[in-house]
Amino acid sequence: MVINILDHVERCYSNADGDIIFALIMPKIAAGQQVTISFSGVDSVPSSFVNSAFIALLDDFPFEHVRSHLKFTNTTKQINEMIKNRFSFEVNERKKLINV
Incomplete structure (x- = not known):
């Protein structure tokens, strides 16, 4: 299934925008x-959008499950880096919590 973000939100700016996309993905x-x-049609995204739309999936699924079921297309370098950096940070932080 392909979800074109701009079919569901006017912009990828806020947590509220991310929540809408999360509700479609989950x-x-x-x-x-x-x-x-x-x-x-999207040039860039802030961390608040990425956190709400994608990182929140880690509350319910292991990273490998998310990684194998979620793909991105028509991205920019900024979007790719933001998603990669946010997942990398969150996965590492969650590993630290497990090892405490």
């Missing part, structure tokens, strides 16, 4: 479906 990934997120 049931699909929970059902084991592959989800592709299209950023067509």
Whole structure:
């Protein structure tokens, strides 16, 4: 399934925008479906959007499950780096909590 972000939000700016995308993704990934997120028409995203839309999935699924079921297309370098950096940070922080 492909979700074109701008079909569901006017912009990828806030936690509220991310929450809308999260609500679309969550049931699909929970059902084991592959989800592709299209950023067509989007130049950049802030961490608040990424946290709400994608990082919140880590509350319910291991990173490997998210990674294998969630793909991104029509991205920019900034979007790629933001998503990669936020997942990397969160996965490492959660590992630290488990090892405490």
